[in-house]
Amino acid sequence: MNDLDQLKELLFGAEKQALDSISERVERREIRTADVADILPEAIHQSHQKDGELVESLTQPVGECVQRGLRDEPETYADALYPVMGPAIRKSIMHALRNFSQQINEAVEHSVSPQGLKWRWQASRAGIPFGEYVLQKTMRYRVEQAYLISRENGLLVDHVHHESSKIKDSDAVSAMFTAIQDFVKESFSPDRTGRLESADMGEFTLWAVHGPHALLVCVIRGVPPKSLRADLSAILERIHFRYGDAIRDYKGDTSTIPDVEVELERCLRFEAREESGETRSGPPIQIVILLLLLVAAAAFFGVRSWMYSQQQDKLDAALNATPGIYVTNIDRSGRNFVVRGLRDPLAADVIDVAGSVDIPADRLTVSMRPFQSLQPEILAARAAQMFGPPESVDISVSGTTLHVSGEAPSVWRQTLQSRFSNLAGVDALDVSRLTASDRAEFSERVASLSRSRFFFRSGVELVEGDAGRLREFASDLANLLEDARSFGYSVAVTARGSTDSIGDAAANAALADRRATFAAGVLASAGVDARTIRQADLDNTDGPQLADVSQRYVQFDLQLESMPDLP
């Protein structure tokens, strides 16, 4: 050590030591490294706080580092990124698929409708893919309101809406929506990660997009396209980017989040309208055709069923109008009918009645129980069955009276009169328009016996042969009267005595009288009722007195009379 050194040592001893140590630190790399390592974090921090220069200067080298790392050790990076990439890729694929499927749905829906064909043409003219064009045209929706809500406390950060849409207390709406979110999450999501993303309310759809600190809830009128969710997410991301921390710390003082409204209002720009002047496109043609087919089928079955039920009504009416048939019910299964009820054996056949309204027997099942009808037509038929009237006779019933008209033998009429009261439901008989068909024949018989004369020799002694003839006549007459009685007629028999003009007129009258009485006596003995014999006035002739044998006789005159009606 020389003097100078000694002097230096004396003057700058302490400083020199320091200087040495400093130079040692500067020269020795390890120490320098340790020093920088010591302050580096702090330095980076400060620099970053001060301005963005650090980021700028680091961006490139760090970027290159990463690139190199990726190139040299892809596996390590892949492993490290896997937990991030997996969900991200899945999410992206799902999103794309959802959009795609919606596009397909709409494309299919519109591909064959008239509207679709028109759009196809317009799209090709505009040089836009059809799917894209359809998307443009079909999304008729509008975001009516947007709520930005703090996820922490449910307080409304901001709220925007179209002029026209009605607004309730938006703070309450925001709180309630948050409460519902909480409720849904607590109630239906076991791991509490689930969340309410959409709700439908009539023409409105509510969509919620979740960010780390805020919830964006949009009230959308109409049907939004799935892709809108991505657009809304982008808006929420932007809001988070600018105001994330402020929203996290939001305590209800809106001044801490200035101008967020400008961002939020972007939500209201999402809308799609129908083309002006165009009406809504109709349903697709397949649906129209399907509907038409359905309508046609319905009409066909409807008309058929209507026709069958018309037939049923007709059958019912026809059967009910048929005397002696009482229908309790008619069932229809398809085209077949089942008829149940009561039928008088004398009534028309149900099958015949059905035939009259064009229902063939093979569509008919008949199940009728017999009964006795008191309907007039059936009573008349029963009377006819009972009395077997001649063809010329007409039988009808009105009320409880049996009317019989036309021509019939008297005998028949008598049976009728004596037995009509056996007929249930009839208590009177009207035969005022019934004439006897055997009257003519009978009056001929009467006429043939009438004016029969029997001659006397003298006094009341008959000429030879006439006594026998008178007896014969008496028995013929008796037969005739008998028949007359049974046929309902009465015959008046008059005996008239006659004498020649010789002698005293008074004596002649007495003789004529005796002759009539004598002849009547002969008749009476043959059983002919004496009451029917009357003495005629004497034929008083004022001519010359002649012994005219041809005047000595008795003559019988017969007169056919109707018998009075029996009671």
Place this chain on the structure above:
Amino acid sequence: MTPLTSKVCVVGDFAVGKTSVVERFVTNHFSEEYLSTVGVKIDTKEIDFPTLGMTHKLVIWDVAGTEEFGAREMAYLRGASGYIYVADGTRAATLKAIERLHKQILEAYGAAPGVLLVNKRDLEPDWEVSDERFDAIATRFGNAYRTSAKTGDDVDQAITRLAELIIDNDMRGG
């Protein structure tokens, strides 16, 4: 005037009058009818503080009554700036419930402004909470009121007080 909006939660046992107190405060009505609240019911009301130059809008979450919060109720309470504790003066047990609920809130979300309403003051003859008991809990809570949703006594005062406490708390915190 600067607007401020806060979430406050009304908590307490069943049928102590939570909904009634809120209804009295918001619409100045009272109903004898008891319709138990399911889940949560939300009302809002603005209070003017002219001296502070601000309006304070309270978004009031009237939570279903319970002696002890479950997960769902806890979710409803998240982010509240203040609490309205309601007990029923005619049932001392409801005060016990308040203590339990208060503890749960403290544990889950930390300290926050709160007021205690011992309600149904109009039923004084049936009162089960002694003055000593009330005073003791009042000192612990800081802000306690004997209220009646029926007559409206002290309801406004209590809730307005909470609104003030929240503003205070905000200014100190922010």
